Structure formats: structure tokens, C-alpha cells
Amino acid sequence: MALGLLTIVGTGGGGGDGTSTSTTEGTTTFNSSGTIGDLLTYTIDTSVSPMTYSYTIVESDFGLAGTQGSGTLTQNQDGTYTPSNDPKTNVILLANTLIVGGADVNVGGTETTMLFAGVPALTTNYTASEIAGTYNYITFECPDPLVAGACTSEYRSYYGTFKIETSGTWKSCDRGDIDDQTTNPCEHTDQGNWTDQGNGRITVTSGGATIGTAMLLPSGSGGKVIIIDLKDRPGLGAGPGILVGVKKQDIANENLGGTYHFNDDDGGYGDVTVDNTNDTWTGTQYDSNGNPTPIRGSIVRNDPWNGWLTDSNNNLILILPSDGVWFQTGDQPNNDWITIGGQIP
Numbered sequence: 001m002a003l004g005l006l007t008i009v010g011t012g013g014g015g016g017d018g019t020s021t022s023t024t025e026g027t028t029t030f031n032s033s034g035t036i037g038d039l040l041t042y043t044i045d046t047s048v049s050p051m052t053y054s055y056t057i058v059e060s061d062f063g064l065a066g067t068q069g070s071g072t073l074t075q076n077q078d079g080t081y082t083p084s085n086d087p088k089t090n091v092i093l094l095a096n097t098l099i100v101g102g103a104d105v106n107v108g109g110t111e112t113t114m115l116f117a118g119v120p121a122l123t124t125n126y127t128a129s130e131i132a133g134t135y136n137y138i139t140f141e142c143p144d145p146l147v148a149g150a151c152t153s154e155y156r157s158y159y160g161t162f163k164i165e166t167s168g169t170w171k172s173c174d175r176g177d178i179d180d181q182t183t184n185p186c187e188h189t190d191q192g193n194w195t196d197q198g199n200g201r202i203t204v205t206s207g208g209a210t211i212g213t214a215m216l217l218p219s220g221s222g223g224k225v226i227i228i229d230l231k232d233r234p235g236l237g238a239g240p241g242i243l244v245g246v247k248k249q250d251i252a253n254e255n256l257g258g259t260y261h262f263n264d265d266d267g268g269y270g271d272v273t274v275d276n277t278n279d280t281w282t283g284t285q286y287d288s289n290g291n292p293t294p295i296r297g298s299i300v301r302n303d304p305w306n307g308w309l310t311d312s313n314n315n316l317i318l319i320l321p322s323d324g325v326w327f328q329t330g331d332q333p334n335n336d337w338i339t340i341g342g343q344i345p
Contacts, residue, residue: 030099031200031215032118033229035140035155035265035338036107037061037240039201039213042099042118050074053083053091055103059213061146061232061240062107069103079344080261090269092261094342097323098217098225102263108150113267113288115140117227117244117340119217122200128166130218131202134179134248135162135226136307136318138329140265140338141241145234155241155265157329157338159316160186162226162245170194170204177305179248184305190236204228209235212243224320244327244340246320248307256299256309256319260326262341270295270339272326281311304331 026047032040032055039059045052054070071084073091081091092100102115139158142151161178163171169191171178176186192206194214202214211233217225228243257276263269267288272295274281282296299317303310309317310331318327324343329335 029121030118031121031213031227032099032101032116033213033215033227033242034105034114034116035242036105036112036114036151037141037230037232037242038064038105038114038116039229040116040118041121042101042116044073044093044099051081055101057105059229062105062149064105064107067105078261092263092341092344094324094344097320097325097342098227100263100340100342102267113265115242115263115265115338115340117242119215119225119227120200121215125196125198126200126202126216126218128168131216131226132164132166135164135245136160136248136305137162137226137243137245138316138318138327138338139230139241139243140329141230142232142239143334144239145237146232146239151239153239154336157335159329159331161248162243164194164226168193168195180305207235209233211236224323225325242338244318244338246307246318246325246327248305250302250306251309251319251321252301254319254321256321258324258343260319260324260341260343262326262328262339264337264339266337274299 027045029041029043032042038057040055040057042055050072052072057064057067059065073081073083075081098117098119100117102113104111105114140155143156144153160174163178171191173186174188177184190206195203204212204214212231213229215227224247226245230241232240255276256274259271259273261271268286270285272281272283280298285293285295297312299309299311314331315328316331326341328339
């Protein structure tokens with residue numbers, strides 16, 4: 001899959017009980033993670049015409065901290081937006097969910113497309129009950145620790161479950177269901193602690209070492225969307241990247257119909273339209289040069305376990321029906337792509 005655009009999926013969002021988002025009149029700030037592993041803030045202002053955006057890279061394993069960008073957004077006929085600083089890219093606004101973006105950054109002298117995703121930044125602490133629960137996730141990360149500040153292997157995608165407890169602890173289960181390890185056993189597990197920083201970011205540690213920064217879209221019944229900015233993790237034998245996920249739920253009877261726009265990690269983009277009556281989908285995928293390819297398939301719900309879709313092209317899809325989120329990767333280990341997107345209201 002491929003995408004060549006600056007794309008954001010935005011929200012005018014609000015937190016669950018006991019939280020408030022960093023939103024002033026018409027302006028929302030998002031805590032976000034890039035696929036290369038950088039942490040950034042992204043702000044959009046919908047009160048002006050054309051809308052404006054700005055971003056700052058806050059933390060980076062590649063020496064990019066402090067990098068900034070800004071501009072205006074021009075609306076396109078399909079509901080997306082084009083940013084003024086890069087007319088080859090587009091922006092998708094998805095109400096009350098998350099922000100997804102892609103920007104060209106210089107990593108070790110090489111121009112790299114960084115896909116990113118985030119949620120509205122909170123101005124208060126999270127409430128533990130809002131974010132607790134089990135999340136299905138997809139990661140996209142450097143499979144080995146950085147060497148001299150560079151990822152010497154190709155980024156890969158993985159999937160599994162991630163469980164957050166109100167006690168301040170967490171557990172992860174690679175390629176398995178942490179709630180039913182008899183049916184879907186974990187290939188690898190990890191665990192540790194989480195600490196709320198009070199600014200919409202949660203520090204995630206394992207064995208006393210920081211492995212990432214988590215951002216969640218909370219709700220009164222438990223978190224809905226989780227994003228983790230994964231740091232370079234030599235102690236765990238892995239490099240930086242991103243984790244995206246949604247609260248695990250039974251989707252057997254959910255309405256999944258609609259058109260989902262998506263971006264991927266290497267400059268491609270596209271859209272798929274899901275028919276909820278027969279669980280089929282059709283769409284178009286564009287490479288980074290804008291060349292189209294028709295795509296189609298069918299889906300099986302709650303496969304390999306609750307909350308997942310497996311499609312006829314051997315891909316795994318995470319959908320959050322109530323908010324129109326779309327995450328996708330391959331269902332085999334060591335895939336080298338990820339797509340992130342959703343439904344335009």
C-alpha cells in the first residue's frame with residue numbers, strides 16, 4: 001500500500017469523564033506519533049478560512065526535535081484538504097477521533113515520508129477507568145535497535161493485544177489475544193508500568209526503561225483509540241516506531257458500511273467502500289506518484305479474534321465503527337506496510 005501526501009485525520013474532540021482536551025475556540029492540538037518513532041504536536045484551526053495547521057516535533061531518535069511546519073488547508077471536492085506547503089499531499093478530517101498525517105522529513109540525509117497519527121491533547125490527567133481495557137494493535141517499527149542513529153533494517157509491521165490496568169500496569173501479547181491465550185496464544189509477552197504525565201501523554205516503561213509515550217482517546221466505558229510513540233529500545237532488541245490500536249470489541253453485528261480514506265507509510269493513499277450487507281469492499285489505491293490500481297475483496301468479522309477483520313487479500317483490518325477509524329496491515333509476520341485512515345463525515 002502507498003501514499004504520497006500530508007494527511008491528517010482530525011477531531012474537534014472531547015475527553016471522557018474527568019478530562020478536557022486542549023481546544024480553544026476553533027483550535028485543537030493533537031499529541032501524535034510518527035511511523036519513524038518521533039513524538040510531535042499538531043494543531044489545526046478551523047475558525048479561519050482557509051483553515052491553518054502547525055506542528056512541532058517534540059522528541060526524536062533522529063535529531064529532529066524542534067522541527068516545525070505550518071500552512072493553510074484548501075478543501076478538495078472529495079472532502080479532503082491540500083496543505084499549502086506541499087500540494088502533492090492531502091488532509092482528511094475525521095470528527096471526534098484522531099489525527100493522521102504524513103510529512104517529508106530528513107533522516108540521516110535521506111528524505112523520508114513520516115506517516116503520523118494522534119489524538120486530541122488533554123489539559124488534565126486521564127482518569128484510569130477511562131483508558132483501562134484491552135486494545136487490538138498494529139505496530140510499524142524498526143525491528144532492530146538503531147545503529148549510529150539509523151535504522152539499518154526495513155521497518156516492519158506486527159500485531160497483537162495490549163492491556164492497560166487501572167493499577168498503573170500494562171501487558172502486551174504479540175500475535176495473540178491476551179484475554180484468551182488458549183485459543184490465540186501469545187508469541188511474545190512484555191509488561192511494565194504506565195505513568196500519566198498530566199498533559200495528554202503517558203510514559204510507558206518496561207524494566208524501569210522508557211519504551212514509549214502513549215496517547216489515548218478516552219471514553220467513560222474505557223479507552224477507544226490508543227497511539228504509542230515507540231522509542232529506540234536496545235534493551236528489548238527493537239528500534240523506534242508507532243503503535244496504533246482500538247478497544248477490543250465484538251463487531252459481528254456492527255454496521256461497517258461506508259467509504260474509508262487511507263494513507264500508508266511510503267507516500268501512497270486510497271479509499272475503500274465497504275458494503276455492510278455482504279461484507280465486501282471495492283476501492284482504488286494510488287502509489288506515491290498518483291497512479292491508480294483498482295482493489296476489491298471480502299471480509300470475515302472477528303477473525304483472528306474479536307475486533308479484527310481478515311480480508312480475502314490476507315490483510316488484517318481494525319475498524320472502530322462508531323468513529324470510522326481504519327487501520328490495516330498484512331496478516332503475516334514481518335510485513336513492511338501500514339495504512340491509517342477513516343471515514344470523512
